Amino acid sequence: MAKLTQGTYHLVSLGCPKNLVDSESIARILNRRGLLAVDLPEKSEYLIVNTCGFLAAAREEALAVLTDLASGKKTWQKLIAAGCMPELHRQDLFDSVPGLDGVLGTRRWMDIFHVLDQLDQKNRQEPFSPVSLQTLESYKPAEKHRFAIQGGTAYLKIADGCRRACSYCLIPLIKGGLVSRSIDAIVQDAKFLQDQGIKELILIAQDTTDYGHDLGMRDGLVRLLETLLKTVPHIPWIRLMYAFPGYVTKGLIQLMKSESQILPYLDIPLQHADPAVLRAMRRPANIEAVTQALGHIRSEVEDIALRTTMIVGFPGEDEPAFQRLIDFVKFVRFDHLGTFPYSFEPGSPAEVLGNPIPEEIKDARAEQLMQIQAEISRSHNQAFIGQEMDVLIEGIDDENKISIGRSYRDAPEVDGLVLIEGIAPVGAIVPAKITGAITHDLFGKLV
Ligand code: SF4
Known part of the structure; x- marks a missing residue:
């Protein structure tokens, strides 16, 4: 083996910020053991893909990445699939990806070094499968950091798993029930991030x-x-x-109202607005109560930005049900809304309902809903023209002399951006005057 590759790893993180935190935790363990992260897979001894597996499209992406890495793999390299996919599709992975050496379930990320160690000792033709699962609190305190830093922002995981029973969702099967971290452990991480100069702390969990x-x-x-x-x-x-409908408590609203440090931003994935569809989804179905609660939050927390996601084409979503969803979206006027065509997941409780709505109808409904929302988002954005906003700078377009950032209204990756004339320091929060608005993004200049 070439000297450069020994003790090196190439880690690909797929999926959501929750998976990114796991990837960073894996990387921290490997770094602490003296391994070196490298960008080029061909220079790396260990190829690790932290997969997302809760939707068919995510599994396809994971398989494509793994297959690509496997195709270029040399005999001295080891390929490991980690994350959600190995929890439910372990055998499929070995069947579909020739050359896959090991798998590591999402609840076993802390055992990454053990897997590598086992692989080094084993005959490489023989795939390694880890043993039974363990919960978050049983690993060593030194490996308890659960954050991922991206510029001035850090995602901090406060819990994993989920005890809800949404019928379309595989997460409880993949990740198990809710396991919260202790307040002490979270505070330790937060203090560390504060010392690093982090400007935005994003608390995440299912x-x-x-x-x-x-x-x-x-x-x-x-x-x-x-x-x-x-x-x-x-x-x-x-x-x-990721707040659950009906669980945004008075105490939380009060805190958001009185403490400027807690951003007036709430992401409440509602998934639908038709009571029958919501019942079939096993989600809170009292849509009047949800509407009232959202109105209450808006009346209490000045300038709150509300984000939600919707699933279209769930079994039983007939035209009147879809129309109720449209009416609801038009009525509530969310600041941001994401729409997903229903993904049929074998193994989920909703499997028994089948997948009766054709994909082209799901896609057409998703597009229709996004078009309706685009108008709403644009009008929300236009209301900020002339106002001053704090913007967290994430990058610079040197050529055009533009700073790119986000305001409190925008979460990374899922919401919009603020594009500011002039160069501001990356990682800083700067005041900007808003001069223009399009559907998702704002334009401004430094104040
Ligand atoms: S709240 Fe529902 S959709 Fe979200 S992770 Fe839990 S079961 Fe899945």
Whole structure:
């Protein structure tokens, strides 16, 4: 083996920020053991793909990446599939990706070094399968960091797994039930991130509003936030993602209202607005209560930005049900909305409902809903013209002398950007005057 490749790894992270945090945790373990991350797969001894597996499209992407790496793999390289996909599709992975040496389930990411160690000792023709699963709290404290840093932003995982029973979702099967981290462990990570100069802390979990339920806490997220307000006062932005409808408590609204450090931004994936479809999805189906709750949040928290996601084409979504969804979206006027055509997932509780709605109808409905939302998002954005906003700078377009960032209204990757004339320091929060608006993005100049 060429000397350069020994003890090196190439890690590909697929899927959502929750998976990114796991990827960074894997990387930290490997780095601590003296391994070196490299960009080029051909220079790497270990090829690791942290997969996303909860939708068919994500599994296809993971298989494509793994197959590509396997096709160029040399005899001295080892290919490992980690993450969600090995939890439910372990055998499929070995069947579909010749040359795959090992798999590591999403709940076993902390055992990455053990897998590499085993592979080194084994005959490489023999795939390695890890043993039974373990929960988050059983690994060594030194490996407990659960964050991923991206510029001035850090995602911080506060819990993993989910105890809800949404019928279309494989996550509880893949990740198991809710396992919250202790407030102490989260605060330790947050303090570390504060020391690194992080400007935006994004708290993530499958369902952040369920934080602490398994630890016997009441309003656990509020308790956690109250502690963070005291312990990391120098992180100016704390953002919450993935709230469950009906679980945004009075305490949380109050905190968002009174504490400027907690951004007035809520991502509440609602998935639909027709009660019958919601019942079939096993989601909160009292849409009047949801509408009232959203109105209440808006009346209490000034300038709150609301984001949601919707699934179209779920079994039973007839034309009247889809129309109710459109009416709801037009009525609530979310700041941001993502739409996904229903993905039929064998093994999910909704499998028994089949997949009766043709893909072209799902796609047409998704497009129709996004067009309706585009008009709403544009008009929300236009209301900010002439206002001053704080913008977290994420990058620079040197050629055009433009700074690219986000305001409190925009979460990374899923929402819009603010494009500012002039060069501002990357990682800083700067005031900008908004001068223009399109559907998703704002334009401004430095104040
Ligand atoms: S809340 Fe529902 S959709 Fe979200 S991870 Fe849990 S089961 Fe899946």
